[in-house]
Amino acid sequence: MSILKYFYTLRPPKKTAAVAKERLQIIVAHERNLRDSPVIEYLPMLQQELLEVVRKYIAIQDEDIKINIEKDGECEILELNITLSDENQ
Amino acid sequence: MAKIIVVTSGKGGVGKTTTSAAFATGLALRGYQTVVIDFDVGLRNLDLVMGCERRVVYDFINVINGEGNLNQALIKDKRVENLFILPASQTRDKDALSLKGVLKVLETLRKRFEFIVCDSPAGIEHGAIMAMYFADEAIVVTNPEVSSVRDSDRIIGMLSSKTRRAVQNLPAIKEHLLVTRYAPKRVTSGDMLSVEDVQEILAIPFLGVIPESKSVLQASNSGIPVTLDKKSDAGQAYLDVVARFLGEEPPVREKKGFLTRLFKN
Numbered sequence: 001m002s003i004l005k006y007f008y009t010l011r012p013p014k015k016t017a018a019v020a021k022e023r024l025q026i027i028v029a030h031e032r033n034l035r036d037s038p039v040i041e042y043l044p045m046l047q048q049e050l051l052e053v054v055r056k057y058i059a060i061q062d063e064d065i066k067i068n069i070e071k072d073g074e075c076e077i078l079e080l081n082i083t084l085s086d087e088n089q
Numbered sequence: 090m091a092k093i094i095v096v097t098s099g100k101g102g103v104g105k106t107t108t109s110a111a112f113a114t115g116l117a118l119r120g121y122q123t124v125v126i127d128f129d130v131g132l133r134n135l136d137l138v139m140g141c142e143r144r145v146v147y148d149f150i151n152v153i154n155g156e157g158n159l160n161q162a163l164i165k166d167k168r169v170e171n172l173f174i175l176p177a178s179q180t181r182d183k184d185a186l187s188l189k190g191v192l193k194v195l196e197t198l199r200k201r202f203e204f205i206v207c208d209s210p211a212g213i214e215h216g217a218i219m220a221m222y223f224a225d226e227a228i229v230v231t232n233p234e235v236s237s238v239r240d241s242d243r244i245i246g247m248l249s250s251k252t253r254r255a256v257q258n259l260p261a262i263k264e265h266l267l268v269t270r271y272a273p274k275r276v277t278s279g280d281m282l283s284v285e286d287v288q289e290i291l292a293i294p295f296l297g298v299i300p301e302s303k304s305v306l307q308a309s310n311s312g313i314p315v316t317l318d319k320k321s322d323a324g325q326a327y328l329d330v331v332a333r334f335l336g337e338e339p340p341v342r343e344k345k346g347f348l349t350r351l352f353k354n
């Protein structure tokens with residue numbers, strides 16, 4: 001067996017069906033999540049106000065703050081992420 | 090009490106009408122009083138697939154509007170005892186169906202039939218909702234292909250939110266996954282999602298798989314539900330699906346190693 005062939009059998013190229021499966025798993029999980037989480041109208045407002053509070057102390061950009069609600073079984077998680085770049089510190 | 094079964098998918102052209110015709114015919118062959126209703130208003134096709142297009146006089150919407158009675162609209166199949174077809178209207182637009190009207194017709198049919206099979210139009214709008222709203226069980230027809238799988242997932246979401254059972258907090262609709270137009274060779278070569286893949290992604294109970302088959306087109310060309318073609322592999326697969334739906338465990342046919350595997354767990 002040539003070296004090349006040996007590597008080929010070790011790691012055959014990914015078949016398109018496997019690619020399809022992976023893509024579907026991701027998009028379906030994402031869309032289910034959207035479907036199952038209640039639409040929370042105050043979320044953008046909350047994000048805006050948080051941004052203003054944080055800005056009193058640290059200079060951040062609009063996109064540095066991310067707010068998200070996720071459902072994990074019975075439990076809902078409010079996730080808040082503020083990214084501080086090197087310049088802020 | 091009659092069972093109402095919707096055949097649905099979201100995406101068009103995946104085999105809903107083929108399945109509705111084959112499945113309803115299979116139930117009637119087993120001796121059940123069965124009616125199959127075309128909900129695809131404006132795009133009537135079940136009549137062609139069932140081979141009764143020249144016998145349509147009154148349709149579903151005529152009955153709802155009181156322009157003809159149900160007995161005048163129901164077409165009795167000439168080949169299979171206990172099998173009736175209720176055609177869709179070809180002339181009206183899809184909004185002509187109303188929940189109230191559909192309920193009225195279903196209530197009358199419930200008294201006379203054991204199974205009511207509803208052939209849903211494509212899409213996720215009014216027509217599809219009308220077809221699924223009163224269902225007790227749903228057959229989600231899916232092709233092993235990305236768009237079809239994703240659309241099926243949308244439909245599964247609607248079954249658990251936009252139907253009578255969901256709205257009234259009744260026991261949920263019983264869902265069944267039916268994978269159609271399946272090409273085992275392409276699965277082996279890695280070009281097509283396997284039944285296991287589709288089932289894993291959609292995560293609803295598996296009912297069966299129908300192979301891609303020339304006999305399906307031949308059957309629809311002739312207006313014969315494919316379950317009446319004894320030589321058709323797809324027809325045989327639909328008969329297995331009917332048996333499994335009725336709670337039997339049909340023998341696993343040759344060349345279906347994937348089935349044995351699916352049922353082992």
Ligand SMILES: Nc1ncnc2c1ncn2[C@@H]1O[C@H](COP(=O)(O)OP(=O)(O)O)[C@@H](O)[C@H]1O
Pocket residue numbers: 098100101102103104105106107108211269270271299300301302303305306309323
């Ligand atoms: N198992 C199958 N093998 C081959 N062709 C099929 C199969 N199932 C459906 N078809 C074909 O696919 C097309 C669409 O089927 P149809 O039942 O009308 O889909 P839908 O009602 O979902 O739009 C038709 O031409 C039909 O003959």
Ligand SMILES: [Mg+2]
Pocket residue numbers: 105106107129134209210
């Ligand atoms: Mg159709």
